[in-house]
Amino acid sequence: MDMPSYTDISLSDLELLRQQPASAVLDVRDEWEFDEFNIGGLNIPLPDIRARKAELLPYNPLIVICTNGVRSRVAAKDLLRQPEFQHKTIYHLHGGIIEAVD
Numbered sequence: 001m002d003m004p005s006y007t008d009i010s011l012s013d014l015e016l017l018r019q020q021p022a023s024a025v026l027d028v029r030d031e032w033e034f035d036e037f038n039i040g041g042l043n044i045p046l047p048d049i050r051a052r053k054a055e056l057l058p059y060n061p062l063i064v065i066c067t068n069g070v071r072s073r074v075a076a077k078d079l080l081r082q083p084e085f086q087h088k089t090i091y092h093l094h095g096g097i098i099e100a101v102d
Contacts, residue, residue: 004086006076008094009063017063017091024059027097028066028075039065039097046071049078053085061089068096 009017018025018041025041027034034043041063044052056062062079066072069092076092079085 004080006090006092009091014063014093022059023061025063028071046075049075057084061091063091065093066096068098069094
């Protein structure tokens, strides 16, 4: 059985996808990082994802982001392991938001 997978996207893709009615940008960085700089969206730090997953259930697609793409990739994979998210579309911002500040 194939596991559902996420799709890598670029920053320009993110801007288009976030305009979809039920979409959400999920920033998995720590709160202090989000407070320092963000591009909007929900801030749920990576260690809290499983405990707070109910907050994400209304959204589809989910666009997962972090600083450089490492934590967001972990989060995207972890979400897809949860039965509630296996039928959702998950996007991962390849390279992270550091692209946004260059």
